[in-house]
Amino acid sequence: MKKNTLSATFFLMLLIGFFSQSFAQKKYEIHVSAGAFDRSETVVSFYFPDSVEPGVYHLVSSSGDRPILQVDDSNRGWFMLHKLASGESREYELTATPIKSENHVSNKIDSTQITFLSNGRRVLSYYHGDNNPTELDERYKRGGYIHPVYSPNGTVLTAHLNPLHPHQSGIWSAWTKTEFEGRTPDFWNIHNNTGRVDQADSLRDAWKGPVHAGFHNRHFFKDLSAPDPVITVNEEWNLYVYRAPEDHSYQIFDIVSTQSVNTGKPLILPEYHYGGIGFRGNRQWDDPENTTFLTSDGLGREGNTTRPKWTHVGGVxxxxxAGITVMDHPENFRYPQPVRIHPEEPYFVYAPMQLGEMRIEPGSPYSTRYRYVTYDGMPDPEKLTRLWNDYAYPPGVTVKVK
Structure with missing residues (x-):
């Protein structure tokens, strides 16, 4: 028995040694094409054709460009493409040997919030625990939303627990007009006591890295109009906060939301003018004279119900x-999605149900993705369009094992 155990152990050690040596010697050729757009400080991501150990690596090109590659636990590589002109391409080589690197995008976690920083500057905080609504009643004690969001120079862009509209908290997710099992819970206006959205539990996963940091977390949409509260929708948020450019002219983060109904019944979303992933601006923007909107089509508040690629909101x-722009992604349902721009207040949301009834069916999750760009000063439409092009139509990548 002892001899068999030793033989098995020896064989396992040989096997591990073989695969470790094979992995260490494996090289990849990564071909990046700019496509139709000039690229500058562009987020690039791709999947490897086989398993690569999560970690940090160097990419090397003949031009001398050596970007840092971050590989996550989904076998996906990420790096920042410094510059590449439209129509051009570049080849990188990766030897799959991890390196040590500074976490340019980091996080700090306390009992209620996780805060992300890019090169030492705060980007945003997310409530993974409950807030503290000292001026309001217990209905507004909750988490599962983002606040504050910061400009690169540290200006706070969001508001929460605003006594005028305490249900609108920073960046949050909720549906307004709904039908579920014959009832009509409202998850947006929680003061109506028919529905609410809460974080499901503590953070499922959070990370930091040289290219991006982020988290995975879940929310529950609770129907309070039922005889006993019912969870109608499970939502997962995947948040990605990216390394800011060297000049700190802007900061970028993405939200990817996936919603699944929790029972065998659909959640019906009748035609309505707002609902989804909302944004509420700083309290000082409650003064409409101190707030500006700008869409990719050049419209201000009159852009309400139009279908822009991106929408800016900002003020003093x-x-x-300072300001923030929210970008729609071509993969989103009913893209380009219509928007709700309030005629006086600093809130905004992409609202695809403006075009007619929607349904989240059992076994068919509803997924959306949006990119957020923050900056100081006036919005630069040319730069915002360039950043939207990077988001909507990223560089092409092919990977070969050498």
């Missing part, structure tokens, strides 16, 4: 001008 906070 404590004497500093």
């Amino acid at each position: 906070v404590d004497g500093e001008l």
Whole structure:
């Protein structure tokens, strides 16, 4: 028995040694094509054709460009493409040997919030625990939303627990007009006591890295209009916060939301003018004279119900001008999605149900993705369009094992 155990152990050690040596010697050729757009500080991602150990690596090109590659636990590689002109391409080589690197995008976690920083500057915080609504009643005690969001220079762009509209908290997810099992819960206006959205539990997963940091977390949509509260929708948020460019002219983060009904019944979303992943601006923007909207089509507040690629909202906070742009992705349902731009208040949401009834059916999750760009000063439409092109039509990547 002892001899068999030793033989098995020896064989396992040989096998591990073989695969470790094979992995260490494996090289990849990564071909990146700019496509139709000039690229500058562009987020690039791709999947490897076989298993690569999660970690940090160097990419090397003949031009001398050596970007840092971050490989996650989904076998996906990420790096920042410094510059590549439209129509051009570049080849990188990767030897699959991990390196040590500074976490340019980091996080700090306390009992209620996780805060992300890019090169030492705060980007946003997310409530993974409950807030503290000292000026309001217990209905507004909740988590599962983002606040504050910061400009690169540290101006706070969002509001929460605003006594005028305390149900609109930073960046949050909720449906307004719904039908479920014959009832009509409203998850947006929680003061109506028919529905609400809460974080499901503590953070499922959070990470930091040289290219991006982020988290995976879940929310529950609770129907309070039932005889006993019912969870109608399970939502998962995947948040990605990216390394800012060297000049700190903007900061970028993505939200990917996936919603699945929790029972064998669909959640019906009748035609309505708002609902989805909302944004509420700083309290100082409650003054409509201190707030501007701008869509990719050049419209202001009159852009309500139009279908822009991106929408800016901004204004002055404590004497500093700053703003944020929310970008729609071509893979989203009913893209380009219509928008709700309030005629006086600083809130905004992409609202695809403006075009007619929607349904989240059992076994068919509803997924959306949006990119957020923050900056100081006036919005630069040319730069925002370039960043949207990077998001909507990223560089092409092919990977070969050498």
